[in-house]
Amino acid sequence: MGYTIRAKKKLPKALREFEIEIPAEDIAPRVRRVLAELTREAELPGFRKGFVPEKIVRERMGEFALFEKAAGEALAAALPEICKEEEIDAIGQPSVSVTLCAPGNPLRAKITVAEVPHFALPDYKKIAAGENEKPFAPEKVGDKEVDAVIDELRKIRAGEDPKSPREVKEVQPLTDDTAKQFGNFNSVAELKAAVAENLKRQKEEQEKQKRRGALLAALVSEMKVELPDILIQSELARMGEELKGELERFGGTMEKYLADIKKTADEFRNELRPDAEHRARVHLLLHKIAQAESISAPPEKVDEEVRHILSLHKHAQPNGRSGGNADPEAVRFFVETLLMNQKVIQFLEDQK
Numbered sequence: 494m495g496y497t498i499r500a501k502k503k504l505p506k507a508l509r510e511f512e513i514e515i516p517a518e519d520i521a522p523r524v525r526r527v528l529a530e531l532t533r534e535a536e537l538p539g540f541r542k543g544f545v546p547e548k549i550v551r552e553r554m555g556e557f558a559l560f561e562k563a564a565g566e567a568l569a570a571a572l573p574e575i576c577k578e579e580e581i582d583a584i585g586q587p588s589v590s591v592t593l594c595a596p597g598n599p600l601r602a603k604i605t606v607a608e609v610p611h612f613a614l615p616d617y618k619k620i621a622a623g624e625n626e627k628p629f630a631p632e633k634v635g636d637k638e639v640d641a642v643i644d645e646l647r648k649i650r651a652g653e654d655p656k657s658p659r660e661v662k663e664v665q666p667l668t669d670d671t672a673k674q675f676g677n678f679n680s681v682a683e684l685k686a687a688v689a690e691n692l693k694r695q696k697e698e699q700e701k702q703k704r705r706g707a708l709l710a711a712l713v714s715e716m717k718v719e720l721p722d723i724l725i726q727s728e729l730a731r732m733g734e735e736l737k738g739e740l741e742r743f744g745g746t747m748e749k750y751l752a753d754i755k756k757t758a759d760e761f762r763n764e765l766r767p768d769a770e771h772r773a774r775v776h777l778l779l780h781k782i783a784q785a786e787s788i789s790a791p792p793e794k795v796d797e798e799v800r801h802i803l804s805l806h807k808h809a810q811p812n813g814r815s816g817g818n819a820d821p822e823a824v825r826f827f828v829e830t831l832l833m834n835q836k837v838i839q840f841l842e843d844q845k
Contacts, residue, residue, distance in 0.1 A: 495515065495516055495518075495519040496513050496514065496515045496519075496571045496574070496575070497513065497514045497515075497516075498511055498512070498513055498575070499512040499513065499514055499601075500512040501579070504605070505719060506607075506719045506720065506721050506722060507607060507608050507609070507610040507611075507718075507719060507720070507721045508605055508606070508607055508608075508721065509579070509581060509605070509606045509608060510603065510604070510605045510606075511575060511579075511603070511604045511605075511606070512592075512601070512602075512603050512604075513571065513575065513601070513602055513604060514599050514600065514601050515564075515567050515568070515571060515599060515600040515601075516599050517597055517598055517599050517600075519567065520560065520563050520564055520567055520599075520600055523563035523564075523566050523567055524559050524560055524563040524596075526563075527559055527562050527563045527566070528547060528550065528551060528554075528559060529547075531550050531554060532545060532546075532547050532550045535549075535550050537549070556596050557595070557596060559596075560594065560595070560596040561594060564591070564594050564600045567600060568589060568591075568600070568602060568604075572587060572604065572606075575604070575606075576606065581606055581608045582608050582609040583606050583607065583608055583609075584607050584608065584609055584721065584723060584724065585607050585721070585723035585724075585727070587604050587605060587606045587607075588604070588605040589602055589603075589604050589605075590602060590603045590604075590605075607721035607722075607723045607724075608721070609777070609780075610718045610719065610720065610721065610777065612716060612717060612718035612781075613717070614778075614781055614782065614785060615712060615715035615716060616715075617712055617778075617782055617841065618844050620708075620711050620712055620715065621708060621712070621841040621842070621844035622844040622845055623711075624704070624707060624708040624711055625708070625842060625844055625845065627704070627707075629700060629701075629704065630700065631693075631696040631697045631699065631700035632696050632700075634689050634692045634693050634696065638692055639685050639688050639689050639692065642688050642692065643667065643684065643685065643688060646675055647665070647667065650674065650675075651665075667681055668681065669681055672684040705838065705842070708841060708842070709775050709778075709838075710771075712778055712841075713771060713774045713775060713778060716774055716777075716778060718774075718777070720770060720773055720774065720777070724773040724776075724777070725766065725769050725770050725773050727773070728769035728770070728772045728773045728776075729762055729765055729766065729769045732765055732768070732769055732772075733747075733762070733765075736750075776830075776834070779833070779834045779837045779838070780833075782837050782840075782841070783833050783834075783836075783837050786837070786840060788833060788836050788837050788840060789829075789833055789836075790828070790829045790830075790831075790832035790833045790836065791832065794832060795825065795828050795829050795832060798828045798832070799821070799824050799825050799828050802824050802828070803821060803824060
């Protein structure tokens with residue numbers, strides 16, 4: 494693909510702008526290919542499909558429309574070459590503004606590309622080690638918490654919603670015999686011990702997540718980088734889809750949720766933006782640490798998870814091919830990123 498970069502400059506927030514020119518002689522072959530493709534698909538009264546004369550197709554389409562379509566294909570072909578030549582690790586869709594597009598003339602366009610930001614990693618090993626030195630102190634499990642859980646279990650077993658304001662139905666006294674109704678327990682003491690252990694594990698997991706959040710926040714606070722807006726917008730979209738999924742699980746909708754909190758969609762997105770920016774910084778940080786430490790997702794584990802996810806989305810088809818709404822390449826990218834991030838976080842939590 495022939496092109497000339499007439500001007501280029503770096504913009505804030507990891508954006509690169511290029512003014513390019515593609516010669517008219519490089520557009521002409523694409524115009525002929527576009528015309529040939531349109532002719533193969535053309536259907537007009539009195540002609541079989543694919544047998545409409547090119548002259549008629551050209552007249553109906555118009556020279557400018559043909560050139561415009563060919564120019565768009567030329568730009569699409571030039572973009573990867575420009576990114577490779579300029580060593581740009583591009584993200585998202587570039588913004589293209591055509592400044593000259595006319596048959597017989599060169600194509601000129603201004604292209605703005607967002608790239609993965611370049612920044613110096615903070616001293617992540619030292620910061621992680623410092624955070625890991627802080628005491629692991631999950632909340633203690635109290636007798637009242639254990640009793641409250643058992644009371645809820647008893648009410649549920651009696652057929653009563655434990656959170657309902659209605660008068661609760663009579664429940665059986667808790668004895669060694671009735672404790673057996675809740676599982677493989679021989680006594681009230683065993684039941685209470687099992688509930689206490691479960692609560693303990695929950696509190697430990699909550700503390701672990703809290704410490705992990707503090708560790709990532711400490712690392713992010715040391716990042717000196719401007720984020721491309723496309724990364725923040727991607728996180729906002731992801732957060733919106735996550736919330737929408739949760740609401741639908743419980744029979745709600747996003748529209749009703751926004752009505753309940755008395756906010757417009759734009760107001761709600763603005764509220765989410767700080768969290769979206771934090772999440773985008775975390776993803777970028779983990780990606781850079783993975784590169785620095787040569788951390789990657791285990792291929793066999795990726796294959797296993799991809800097969801599992803695709804099987805959940807598989808539609809019954811006569812040929813047995815997987816399909817549904819899951820794009821295999823998108824699923825693989827998601828799984829690889831997820832497993833790689835997990836390994837990076839474990840690496841950080843192992844620092845001493």
